[in-house]
Amino acid sequence: MTFNALISVDELAAAQAAGQPLLVLDCSFELTDPGAGQRVYDAGHIPGARYVNLDRTLSAEKTGRNGRHPLPSREAFAAAMAAMGLDEGTQVVAYDNANGMYAARLWWMLRWVGHHPVAVLDGGMAAWTAAGHALSTDAPATAVQGGFRLQPSLVSTVSYEEVKANIDLRQRQVLDARAPDRFRGENETLDPIGGHIPGARNRLFKDNLRADGRFKSAAQLRQEFDAITGGLPAEKLINQCGSGVTACHNLLAMEVAGLHGAALYPGSWSEWSAQPGAPIATGAN
Structure with a gap:
């Protein structure tokens, strides 16, 4: 399987x-x-x-x-x-x-x-x-070289320039996976500048999880993402976070929810905020 x-x-x-x-x-x-x-x-x-x-x-x-x-x-x-x-x-x-x-x-x-x-x-x-399963402190055996070779990508990315152009074009919706206070431009500790990409909406990646740390059901995730995006198809969505890590958690949740084809902005806020003249928004909206 x-x-x-x-x-x-x-x-x-x-x-x-x-x-x-x-x-x-x-x-x-x-x-x-x-x-x-x-x-x-x-x-x-x-x-x-x-x-x-x-x-x-x-x-x-x-x-x-x-x-x-x-x-x-x-x-x-x-x-x-x-x-x-x-x-x-x-x-x-x-x-x-x-x-x-x-x-x-x-x-x-x-x-x-x-x-x-x-x-x-x-x-x-x-x-x-x-679940009662044991952990090990043993080092695994030396890896045998595998035969994997680069294949056509199954996902898509967007660049800083594309995200910046989208602010005026408004063809796609940006989802920011960071904590709400960082999205608002408050309590920023990881990047020199606080705030968010203008037009972005906030979807904290931890909201994908139940209280026990497991992912919510596909139906619940779909409902929550649709509520944030207005039901936009996944191809119209760009996911970002602080540095392209937790945005992948949202992309995984979207995959579970049946929302296939959303893009990742890999550089995310840490790249965006380092570009001279990059537009920056603060506050909840």
Whole structure:
């Protein structure tokens, strides 16, 4: 069975027990402590999982103008995944210590390089341990080079220039996944300038989750996104956040809700606010 959006703890455990070829990747991280994710992984991870670091593997070098987590080239990322053992058709399961906040970035990036069977563990590490499954501190065996090669992208992106032009064109709706106070331009601690892209609407990524950290139902997610967008088709939506990470959580939620085809603005607010003369709005609207 192939999983392309979410996989439950029970489904992952069953796949492992059945010996299904899997590549399980731990994406644990903390934005304010880049070394924390490795420590979390070393302290205990899903057996067989390999660690993927947001800064080293899921981002490229920063220039000061390209955001806090710029995308690497598609070629470089595809090669990095092959080096971790990825073969074409292998089911990938991504999880983290933050209810999918970082795992969703890996999910989106694998689709970006054309890999379809990739899913986020619903509820993450917390759900795994809550279900009584053990963690391991063993280092996985050295990865055997996989045969994955770059494929046509399954997702779309937009650039700073395209988002800026859209302010006047109003052809697409921008959704901002950051916390409401940061959207309003208050309490900004990660980027030098607070505010939001003019015309954007706020959809905090944490609103995709139930109280137990698992994703809401497809029907509820669809209803909530439609309420924010006025029922616009996904192709008319652009997702952004602070640095192109939590926006992927909204994109995953939209996939669960059956809203396929929304774009990501990878540079997001950290790139936008670093551009000279970029228009900036503050307040709730």
